[in-house]
Amino acid sequence: MKQLVHRTIEQYAMIPDGxxxxxxxxxxxxxxxxxxxxHELGYDVCAxxxxxxxxxxxxxxxxxFCRALCERLAIPFYAEVCDAGAAAAQQKQSVETAARAxxxxxxxxxxxxxxxxxxxxxxxxxDNLETMLFHLIRGTxxxxxxxxxxxxxxxxxxxIAVERRQVEExxxxxxxxxxxxxxxLDNSCTRNRIRHTVIPALRDIEPAAARHAAQxxxxxxxxxxxLDALVQVGGTSVSAARLRDMPEALASRAVRDMLVxxxxxxxxxxxxxIAAVLALARKKSGTASLPGRxxxxxxxxxxxxxxxxxxxxxxxxxxxxxxxxxxxxxCITRKIQDIHSSFKFYPIAYDTINTVCLSVRRWRPDDRMTxxxxxxxxxxxxxxxxxxxxxxxxxxxxxxxxxxxIVAAAGIGVDSRYCGTTGAFAVAHDADGRKKRGAKV
Amino acid sequence: MKQLVHRTIEQYAMIPDGxxxxxxxxxxxxxxxxxxxxHELGYDVCAxxxxxxxxxxxxxxxxxFCRALCERLAIPFYAEVCDAGAAAAQQKQSVETAARAxxxxxxxxxxxxxxxxxxxxxxxxxDNLETMLFHLIRGTxxxxxxxxxxxxxxxxxxxIAVERRQVEExxxxxxxxxxxxxxxLDNSCTRNRIRHTVIPALRDIEPAAARHAAQxxxxxxxxxxxLDALVQVGGTSVSAARLRDMPEALASRAVRDMLVxxxxxxxxxxxxxIAAVLALARKKSGTASLPGRxxxxxxxxxxxxxxxxxxxxxxxxxxxxxxxxxxxxxCITRKIQDIHSSFKFYPIAYDTINTVCLSVRRWRPDDRMTxxxxxxxxxxxxxxxxxxxxxxxxxxxxxxxxxxxIVAAAGIGVDSRYCGTTGAFAVAHDADGRKKRGAKV
Numbered sequence: 001m002k003q004l005v006h007r008t009i010e011q012y013a014m015i016p017d018g019x020x021x022x023x024x025x026x027x028x029x030x031x032x033x034x035x036x037x038x039h040e041l042g043y044d045v046c047a048x049x050x051x052x053x054x055x056x057x058x059x060x061x062x063x064x065f066c067r068a069l070c071e072r073l074a075i076p077f078y079a080e081v082c083d084a085g086a087a088a089a090q091q092k093q094s095v096e097t098a099a100r101a102x103x104x105x106x107x108x109x110x111x112x113x114x115x116x117x118x119x120x121x122x123x124x125x126x127d128n129l130e131t132m133l134f135h136l137i138r139g140t141x142x143x144x145x146x147x148x149x150x151x152x153x154x155x156x157x158x159x160i161a162v163e164r165r166q167v168e169e170x171x172x173x174x175x176x177x178x179x180x181x182x183x184x185l186d187n188s189c190t191r192n193r194i195r196h197t198v199i200p201a202l203r204d205i206e207p208a209a210a211r212h213a214a215q216x217x218x219x220x221x222x223x224x225x226x227l228d229a230l231v232q233v234g235g236t237s238v239s240a241a242r243l244r245d246m247p248e249a250l251a252s253r254a255v256r257d258m259l260v261x262x263x264x265x266x267x268x269x270x271x272x273x274i275a276a277v278l279a280l281a282r283k284k285s286g287t288a289s290l291p292g293r294x295x296x297x298x299x300x301x302x303x304x305x306x307x308x309x310x311x312x313x314x315x316x317x318x319x320x321x322x323x324x325x326x327x328x329x330x331c332i333t334r335k336i337q338d339i340h341s342s343f344k345f346y347p348i349a350y351d352t353i354n355t356v357c358l359s360v361r362r363w364r365p366d367d368r369m370t371x372x373x374x375x376x377x378x379x380x381x382x383x384x385x386x387x388x389x390x391x392x393x394x395x396x397x398x399x400x401x402x403x404x405x406i407v408a409a410a411g412i413g414v415d416s417r418y419c420g421t422t423g424a425f426a427v428a429h430d431a432d433g434r435k436k437r438g439a440k441v
Numbered sequence: 442m443k444q445l446v447h448r449t450i451e452q453y454a455m456i457p458d459g460x461x462x463x464x465x466x467x468x469x470x471x472x473x474x475x476x477x478x479x480h481e482l483g484y485d486v487c488a489x490x491x492x493x494x495x496x497x498x499x500x501x502x503x504x505x506f507c508r509a510l511c512e513r514l515a516i517p518f519y520a521e522v523c524d525a526g527a528a529a530a531q532q533k534q535s536v537e538t539a540a541r542a543x544x545x546x547x548x549x550x551x552x553x554x555x556x557x558x559x560x561x562x563x564x565x566x567x568d569n570l571e572t573m574l575f576h577l578i579r580g581t582x583x584x585x586x587x588x589x590x591x592x593x594x595x596x597x598x599x600x601i602a603v604e605r606r607q608v609e610e611x612x613x614x615x616x617x618x619x620x621x622x623x624x625x626l627d628n629s630c631t632r633n634r635i636r637h638t639v640i641p642a643l644r645d646i647e648p649a650a651a652r653h654a655a656q657x658x659x660x661x662x663x664x665x666x667x668l669d670a671l672v673q674v675g676g677t678s679v680s681a682a683r684l685r686d687m688p689e690a691l692a693s694r695a696v697r698d699m700l701v702x703x704x705x706x707x708x709x710x711x712x713x714x715i716a717a718v719l720a721l722a723r724k725k726s727g728t729a730s731l732p733g734r735x736x737x738x739x740x741x742x743x744x745x746x747x748x749x750x751x752x753x754x755x756x757x758x759x760x761x762x763x764x765x766x767x768x769x770x771x772c773i774t775r776k777i778q779d780i781h782s783s784f785k786f787y788p789i790a791y792d793t794i795n796t797v798c799l800s801v802r803r804w805r806p807d808d809r810m811t812x813x814x815x816x817x818x819x820x821x822x823x824x825x826x827x828x829x830x831x832x833x834x835x836x837x838x839x840x841x842x843x844x845x846x847i848v849a850a851a852g853i854g855v856d857s858r859y860c861g862t863t864g865a866f867a868v869a870h871d872a873d874g875r876k877k878r879g880a881k882v
Contacts, residue, residue: 129577136573137643139653145586145661190646197642202578205634212580215712219693220586223664226690230671249667252660271656 001170005037005158014156015118020044021156022116024107025070025077027062027179030122032069033167034159036176038120039073045120046076048110052084052099062179078110104155111154123148123157125210126164128217129202130194139271146224147217163210227253236262237304243281251278262305265292277303287391297392309395317358317400324430325360325398328410331426332358332400343428346408349420353402360398367399369406369415383412400425442611446478446599455597456559461485462597463557465548466511466518468503468620471563473510474608475600477617479561480514486561487517489551493525493540503620519551545596552595564589564598566651567605569658570643571635580712587665588658604651668694677703678745684722692719703746706733718744728832738833750836758799758841765871766801766839769851772867773799773841784869787849790861794843801839808840810847813857824853841866 009015023035025047038045049066051059063079070077088098107119128147135144150160159167171178202209231246231254238258243251255277259269268291276288280298288296293308315325322331329343332355339345363384368377384394389411400407408414410427450456464476466488479486490507492500504520511518529539548560569588576585591601600608612619643650672687672695679699684692696718700710709732717729721739729737734749756766763772770784773796780786808821825835830852841848849855851868 132577133643136654136657137647137650139656145657193646198639198646201638201642202574205631205639206578209578213577215580216577216586219712220661222688222690222693223668226668226688227664229688247663247667247670249663252663271660
């Protein structure tokens, strides 16, 4: 095992010459053998242990075990206690996710404190195979199928090619014991089922399954890294033609790159979202909603990722009182002659509307209205399109409703049932909101 | 299922407009539903069935079932009987491999006969997941992990996104029965174990495992196709610098491309062979053995794949009789004055050699000899290198042995124990073998 770890460290240039390495030490077989092995190989190691505050006396015994091990080996040791349960409740995460975030933050703090340039975690080839299977049955792409990265920033995984079996052999040979964690914090229920049912079945068929899967992961990682390096959009927009002409493998990565630049939470981005953005490259216009209140927008020959315009809710309307609707000021009035020239107004038959249930809101996909002279109702979507109002502008425009009915839509006009000249629906773009708000309509 | 099959056919442009499709029909649920579904979707289908000659009466019943089904649907039907067992024995293959080769050859013949532009096989998402797992635990790269290709040449797999569960539902809904093959010709023992133990465990964890794995396979295939398209060496040689400067994902594909061009049997090429060729890019010279009697050769700044030079066995030698050794003529003679000027000769002490056990052979890695004046024995490898004889030339040069001892080596000289001037070891490059053979030395 020692040779294999040494080869892995060399292969991925994990540890710069003379650099100090911080080992995350839980007390389990994997992390104990990692610490021991790096120590035996002559690296300058220190260790840290986080008590997640979840398992009471057992956790205290784990910490004592780790402390004693490091004392015996004269390895600097840091320990801390946190409350993963409380963090999970507060951030509405699973305990596993919260514990993981606390742990990596703790690793970073400790590395700073002891001047470690690298943080070693004890993930093995078995963990890697679990991760690959986990992603395989979830349908994630090559990045997920490539398993656990041997190196990610300052995090290194020197045991990534070592099987769990080898880890235990290594410790038994040295008469070194370890602690067994009954809860296995790092593993969700699904992962535990993969570990306890699927992996033994695969190992039964092919004893070297985990080692072979590690080789496969390394090849997939090479592929993925190579493709990632080939597409660096480097911004939040790209020409639709460029996206359309790329091989699909590159186009989907180009979209991911734009999403990252636009600050989209990538954990929530799946194939469906990527496909929706790619579909824009084959359309004339359109938008696609994205996680984190982002959207993709096709405008002319460009596809751009941008924050969603602020959602404008429904706003109640009282006649003669201008109210703000997103970037607009709107008002219902009988005094057409008093309307300020900066307002666009749509004349209505004031007496046909029920003034106690007036509101403005943004358009909805099933909205329809009948214009004067038209033969029937048509969708707002189509009416906007005919007037050349781009999809991204439509969401901001106010639609005047009376009860559930559409009276008028800014940019389009007034429904035939409400046409007249005894009042008006007045709309102004709120270029200077504060000044206008006090002004007369 | 019908919609899913239709979408798959569209997505991969599987069937050109109006083209006829030949279905491989075993009588099992997968192929029966494939035929039925293509028929219902309105494609012009025909079907063929190969009786592998392995299961007697049961196989005859399968054929009768397929024939009846096609008659009822008025679909042209072709059947043939072969002897897969005999073919396997003759070609020293497993019965599965032999049956597969016979089947695909039969498909090609039938497609020709009935004018089908495409051959549809009934591989499902479950087959694909099995293939992916099979390759995962064997450590193959992205091409293998990408599973079963939806399209390969004229072979198409319209059911590749369909789960086996859906196939059976589809047939049950239609009241269509199918045959159950007890031996499952297409599956090796390993594959059957994956099918019967691992897949059910995965489906237990994630019911949509096969469907998700099909998505993952499609993404990996995009990646792999994109990378393959990026590196087309297009020949059997490449500059070492170019290979060294490529990302590893491309370099390994460049090597594969060269191996294909050199006619190497790719089924026998693994990561180890690829790595050996890549290693040549970081050396000054060297060779690497490859399957199919091919080798990779570093010469100057070039890496080339070429056929291994013909192996020259050991050739017995009788004094005064010139014999052929590969591209050389060699002879042991007492008559130094008679040696033709086209021969290079190495003077020896004739009486020190036992003339009844003389032979010439090519050098071996553990060969050593002591030259006159030298302090001790040195390896032939080193002596060749000192004389500037390139590695690829060494294999052709004759080494003269007496019993187990080396007397002399062409290109180097005579061992100190056999030095003298009462005879000679004469060697000529056989530029015109036939003329020289009759000639005097």
